Amino acid sequence: MAVVLLVVALFSLVTTAIPGMPHQRPLLLAACFAVLGGYFTYCWRHGQTLAMHAWKIRIEDRSGRSLRWGRACIRYLLAWVWVAPPLAAVAAARPGAASLSGALGTASLAILLWIFLWAAASLLHPQRQFWHDAASGTRLVDS
Secondary structure (H helix, E strand, O other): OHHHHHHHHHHHHHHHOOOOOOOHHHHHHHHHHHHHHHHHHHHHHOOOOHHHHHOOEEEEEOOOOOOOHHHHHHHHHHHHHHOHHHHHHHHHHOOOOOOHHHHHHHHHHHHHHHHHHHHHHHHHOOOOOOHHHHHHOEEEEEO
8 A cells, every 4th residue: 555655646746746737547547557566576576575574475486486577477467356357347337326435335345345255266276376376377375
């Protein structure tokens, strides 16, 4: 969250200095996507993010080696399966008459339900891995 807050703060600072800058939201989303991608791939390349360090887990490839940039990027893209489907569904629904708080509640519930289902799907994998890890050739191990 701190990474996203920093991007939003810097983006807001820059865009307020440029009056009338069109299409700010897509640019902000792209900036967040790119910076998060940089953060995660850099950290995974070195074995773990700050949260993974706290949980005493690290990431490696199937051979037990550190991730290369390409594999880390593939994992980053595939990891969006955790949140992209419910966000897309909520965006497609476009609650017109609902209040903002109601829309946020619906989106939050959809995301939480999807995360629960996606995490539970790891129980169906033979090695109990998350499917994006299996598809990207990575695995989480105790550190």
